[in-house]
Amino acid sequence: EVQVVESGGGLVQPGGSLRLSCAASGFTFSGYNMKWVRQAPGKGLEWVSYISSSGSTIYYADSVKGRFTISRDNAKNSLYLQMNSLRAEDTAVYYCVRGRGNYYYIDVWGKGTTVTVSS
Amino acid sequence: QTVVTQEPSFSVSPGGTVTLTCGLSSGSVSTNYYPSWYQQTPGQPPRTLIYNTNTRSSGVPDRFSGSILGNKAALTITGAQADDESDYYCMVYLGSGIWVFGGGTKLTVL
Numbered sequence: 001e002v003q004v005v006e007s008g009g010g011l012v013q014p015g016g017s018l019r020l021s022c023a024a025s026g027f028t029f030s031g032y033n034m035k036w037v038r039q040a041p042g043k044g045l046e047w048v049s050y051i052s053s054s055g056s057t058i059y060y061a062d063s064v065k066g067r068f069t070i071s072r073d074n075a076k077n078s079l080y081l082q083m084n085s086l087r088a089e090d091t092a093v094y095y096c097v098r099g100r101g102n103y104y105y106i107d108v109w110g111k112g113t114t115v116t117v118s119s
Numbered sequence: 120q121t122v123v124t125q126e127p128s129f130s131v132s133p134g135g136t137v138t139l140t141c142g143l144s145s146g147s148v149s150t151n152y153y154p155s156w157y158q159q160t161p162g163q164p165p166r167t168l169i170y171n172t173n174t175r176s177s178g179v180p181d182r183f184s185g186s187i188l189g190n191k192a193a194l195t196i197t198g199a200q201a202d203d204e205s206d207y208y209c210m211v212y213l214g215s216g217i218w219v220f221g222g223g224t225k226l227t228v229l
Binding site for chain 2: 035037040044045046047050058059061062095100103104105106107109110112
């Protein structure tokens, strides 16, 4: 079964850091680009970051640029999101998703991990 | 900054047809933006419905269809059912490594 499972969410103070992980299984992880998408409580979806299959190409939404770092370890079938200088507005459910490069869409969603930034 | 626009809410009667749209604050949505559509029920992750404007994802019933209507992408549900009551999001690729979601449409079936 194709799946991605996020972990690492939790409660963190403003200005703090957190590292999210995503474990992929059921598909050849190294053959797919990956993204992080988040959803603030009661709000819509927001694309956060993209990483190509090899890790050579990376993009960020303006809202997280300079604070978040996406990375991957294809040998471990894992995706990561290092989040620094966290703000209250980063509070959200963070979804690890598989991207399909040919048509620029998302075809696999994780269940998400919750990040709460609060003092 | 480009904003992707969707109707905040819509309602449809059971068995009816509804079309949700996805536009841009500046310009038109065309197939070049590879619009895709996602369905989300409360407490659940989104589910992929449509990609590349009009291609249904695996397992999606054919009552869901995608198209370009005028200057917007559109999601049409034909023969709406009670369990179609969900939030629907479109996403477009603006190029240069930028993906943007619309604000979502809350669909009520009543």
